Amino acid sequence: MNKRLLIIGFVWPEPRSSAAGSRMMQLIETFQTQNYNITFASPCAKSDNAFNLESIGVLQTTIELNNGSFDDFVKGLNPDIVLFDRFMMEEQFGWRVTENCPNAIKILDTEDLHSLRKGRHQAFKDEKLFDKAYLFNDTAKREIACIHRCDLTLIISEAEMEILKNDFKVNEDLLLYLPFMLDEISKEIIGNLPSFEDREHFITIGNFLHEPNYNAVLYLKDTIWPLIRKQLPKVELHIYGAYASQKVNQLHNGKQGFLIKGFAEDVNTVMQQAKVCLAPIRFGAGLKGKLIDAMQNGTPMVTSTIGAEGMFGDLEPNGFVEDIPNNFANQAVQLYNNERVWEEKQEYGFAVINNRFNAQKHKKMFLSRIESIVDNLYTHRQNNFMGQMLHHHSMQSTKFMSRWIEEKNKA
Known part of the structure; x- marks a missing residue:
């Protein structure tokens, strides 16, 4: 039986519009080489530029924020891997995946470090040099928490790998440098x-x-x-x-x-x-x-x-x-x-x-890391105490806020 992958997208992929869209298509192609049954789900509205994923055999479905219908959906799908497209999707749906599919491998694709981009933008507007005061912003607190809650986070830039390891002290076991995966230019x-x-x-x-x-x-x-x-x-x-x-x-x-x-x-x-x-x-x-x-x-x-x-x-x-x-x-x-x-x-x-950016080299490393995590999931998670702590009920502010909104919407 083929393995199942659920991708929760911040937006629907637009490879002709953005590098992020191309990146997502590369990830999908990588999993397809391993015969995964792939479902792409997003709460975002589709634009005219969105790629028709069904044309390449990927099931498309719309999901709702702050709605218990996702619990039934993900439990029924029972994915082996859930890939979150940007940290905001892990915030919204990660706790629901953990509760309903505790053995699913959770992977975060950052696209880029949003906290780094936001901090640099603010420093630019303030006409000041970018430093840790700008890096350690509120977005960083959310983003780094998401990284700890996931089993693996994909980092597109070596510079961002160094920032995560040196400035945020993230364990390298939770990170994988995975840049664009491109065919050779002959x-x-x-x-x-x-x-x-x-x-x-x-x-x-x-x-x-x-x-x-x-x-x-x-x-x-x-x-x-x-x-x-x-x-x-x-x-x-x-x-x-x-x-x-x-x-x-x-x-x-x-x-x-x-x-x-x-x-x-x-x-x-x-x-x-x-x-x-x-x-x-x-x-x-x-x-x-x-x-x-x-x-x-x-x-x-x-x-x-x-x-x-x-x-x-x-x-x-x-x-x-x-x-x-x-x-x-x-x-x-x-x-x-x-x-x-x-x-x-x-x-x-x-x-x-x-x-x-050799596609074959990076795909091989990516798939090898996933296989290693699957084979050693219990130990991998035991070694990530920070992630365990963030899953603890007293830290799940996002979960309880979502539950409150869900109940409010029923009124």
């Missing part, structure tokens, strides 16, 4: 990509509902793009992304070559048409999907320290990492004009994808 694929001479213009891309992306576009508009445009007066910047609001669209300026293009039907097509990708991210966390897209499509980039975090390891980046606007603009112009440098950086990008 010589044949590389040979079919457009050349330096066949490309033109700059590109940036990102879901506009994600505040770091919107802020980066504003930064480009007000600070960096005028510096580039001064040196390359006929070149354009093409800005792509899902959910462009009125405040985004009003940034469009044809005379300045600053063009809001909106949703990209095919990110590979638009990325391959561009010569250089710009990603001046000033706050955020996790891995930046736009840089992955750039490397996969042979498009060198200029990004910031935050943008590059966790991306390249000991390897050379597929472009330049700059935080000072003038330097950022000058490196962008150099990449745009210098074919030799451009081709060198492009090769670095292929090496990063093939060496650091």
